[in-house]
Structures are given as structure tokens and as C-alpha cells.
Amino acid sequence: MNFSRLLKTTSALTSRWLCSGRFQSTSAAAQKLVDVSVDSKTGVSIVSLNRKPVNSLSLELFKEFCGVMDDLESEKVRGMILKSSCDNVFSSGLDITELYPHPDEDRFHAFWLWFQETWIKLYGSSFPTVAFINGHAPAGGCVLAISCEYRIMLPYYKIGLNEAPVGIVAPDWVVNSLKSVLASRKAEQLLTSGRLLDTQEAFDIGLIDKIVNNEEEALARSEEFFSTFDNVPKLARALTKQQVRKNEISKLIKNRSNDAKLFLNHILRPETQKIIGSYFKSLKDRKK
Numbered sequence: 001m002n003f004s005r006l007l008k009t010t011s012a013l014t015s016r017w018l019c020s021g022r023f024q025s026t027s028a029a030a031q032k033l034v035d036v037s038v039d040s041k042t043g044v045s046i047v048s049l050n051r052k053p054v055n056s057l058s059l060e061l062f063k064e065f066c067g068v069m070d071d072l073e074s075e076k077v078r079g080m081i082l083k084s085s086c087d088n089v090f091s092s093g094l095d096i097t098e099l100y101p102h103p104d105e106d107r108f109h110a111f112w113l114w115f116q117e118t119w120i121k122l123y124g125s126s127f128p129t130v131a132f133i134n135g136h137a138p139a140g141g142c143v144l145a146i147s148c149e150y151r152i153m154l155p156y157y158k159i160g161l162n163e164a165p166v167g168i169v170a171p172d173w174v175v176n177s178l179k180s181v182l183a184s185r186k187a188e189q190l191l192t193s194g195r196l197l198d199t200q201e202a203f204d205i206g207l208i209d210k211i212v213n214n215e216e217e218a219l220a221r222s223e224e225f226f227s228t229f230d231n232v233p234k235l236a237r238a239l240t241k242q243q244v245r246k247n248e249i250s251k252l253i254k255n256r257s258n259d260a261k262l263f264l265n266h267i268l269r270p271e272t273q274k275i276i277g278s279y280f281k282s283l284k285d286r287k288k
Ligand SMILES: CCCCCC/C=C\CC(=O)SCCNC(=O)CCNC(=O)[C@H](O)C(C)(C)COP(=O)(O)OP(=O)(O)OC[C@H]1O[C@@H](n2cnc3c(N)ncnc32)[C@H](O)[C@@H]1OP(=O)(O)O
Pocket: 053, 054, 056, 057, 088, 089, 091, 092, 093, 094, 095, 096, 097, 136, 138, 139, 140, 141, 143, 161, 162, 163, 164, 166, 168, 169, 170, 171, 174, 191, 283, 284, 287
């Protein structure tokens, strides 16, 4: 099966959840959670996550992001830069209120399927992708960044997969995306310790590709990355990227519902709820 057909393949059960109109934004005037603009000099699309204050990743944000990715695919854009419009935070990861206290099972199932869909579309996109990490990127924020092809980060922020200390276990598609960036041993150390790295440490181990001081430099470094493909036929580039990433994506596509069920079972365990609850409380108490 070719890759674009594979990307469209979802089980009947999964399609039912993804296509269902449930969990729509209630207000037509609701603020956009994902903004798109085009850099007029380079023709590259800039996608900004815009869920204030910290871009925590909710079901609605995932849905909107997937719609944007579909548009960019059909417009056959030259490239995409993913960044944040929140001050100091690229994304604070999954919205903890989707996980705690004791989430509604239907909503959680849909939430998880849209998280998977986001990863499938971003990791498997045909066009080149850069994450401009213009703020902290813990947990799910880091997952978005490692799903892109190239990572550029501002100094003095933190990035990493701190799920284990929060009581959350990484699914294999997240582990494998990390292993596509870092050697297995480094990936394991990062995951099991849950340590967040500062920008320099992240650069030193190869988790990010460039450190920049401002957005202007980020755009210039992104352009250098995109222009490495200027003499490569678009289709050949896209199919080659997807060939490299195909195994992880097809494994998840075959296992989506089960992956959601496993995660839900884990999240609903009283011990997990307890750990997430005290973690969330400590986040709130920090500011008191
Ligand atoms: C191992 C891989 C597993 C993969 C599968 C699962 C994937 C991911 C799991 C997750 O993503 S779980 C989420 C984990 N996220 C975090 O641990 C980050 C938590 N947040 C922070 O550390 C900080 O907020 C920040 C991002 C460093 C920003 O700090 P800042 O001081 O700028 O802002 P705060 O005052 O802390 O936050 C403002 C406001 O937002 C609330 N909030 C922060 N993060 C989240 C979140 N992820 N979900 C929901 N709400 C969040 C925070 O409590 C504050 O609320 P108020 O106090 O204003 O009510």
C-alpha cells in the first residue's frame, strides 16, 4: 500500500471517533487555537500554536491543528515552521485537565485519537518541517518538536520528556520518534529520568539542531534548512521521508484503538490519578 493511502487508512471504529461532531468548539466566535501565516520572502508557512497561556494541548487544539495540516498538504507548501504565540512557552504538553481528575472516557478516547492523528500528520507530512522552540517544551511539547525534521531553539528554555515523574508512560510511537532523533541509550536515559534539558544541553546531545537568539535568526536558519531541498524533486523528497518514517506510522495506524485503550487504562488507575493530581497541585501551588 502506498504511503498516502496508508495515512488515510483508519479502522471503522477510529473513523467514527475522528469524524464525529462531538466535542466541537461550542462558540463559532471561539478564538483560533492555531494561526497560520506565510513568510512572504520565502513562501514558507508559519504555524503558531495559540492557546493561552501555555499552549496546553487539548482535544480542540489537536483537531484544529490537524485541519491546518490537511490544508498545508493540499496547498503543497514549500515548508512549515511550527512555533508558539505564547510568551516563554512553546507548549506545556498535554492539557492535564484532559487526564485529571478522572476524565470522561468518551472524551478521553477522542482526545487520544486526535493526539495520535496530530502525530501522524506532523511526523508523516510530505513537506519539510521545522520546530522553532521559542519557549519551554516539556512532555507533549517535546513530542511536537521531535515530530518535526529540524529543531531550532531560543536559549534558556527547557525541553524533554518528563512524563515518567508525572506518572505517565510513553507509548511506543513517542519512544520511536525520540529514537529517530537520539541514539537509543540517550533516549532511554532521557525518558526514564524524565529530566528536562536546557537549550545548551539539548544541543549538546543532538536533541535540537541550532540555537538562535531571536526570531529573525530562527527564520534565517530555517531558510537554510529548507533550501537544502531546493534542487530535490518535491515528490522524491516526500516519498523518501515517508519511507524512512513509514514503519512507526503504520504500526500506530494498525493499533490506534488499542493504544488509546491502554493509555486510558493507565490514566484511570488510582495510583496514576494520585500522582498526576499531586503534580498538578504542585504546579498551581508554585505561584502562591
Ligand atoms: C513520555 C512520553 C509520553 C507521551 C505520551 C504523553 C505525552 C505527553 C504527556 C504530557 O504532556 S502531560 C503534561 C506534562 N506537562 C508538564 O509537565 C508541564 C507543566 N507546566 C509547566 O512546567 C509550566 O507551566 C511551564 C510550561 C514551564 C510554564 O511555566 P509558567 O510559569 O510560564 O506558567 P505557569 O504559571 O506554570 O502556568 C500557567 C497556567 O497554566 C497551567 N498549566 C501549565 N501547564 C499545564 C498543562 N500541561 N495542562 C494544564 N494546565 C497547565 C498552570 O497550572 C497555570 O494555571 P493557573 O495557576 O494560572 O491556574
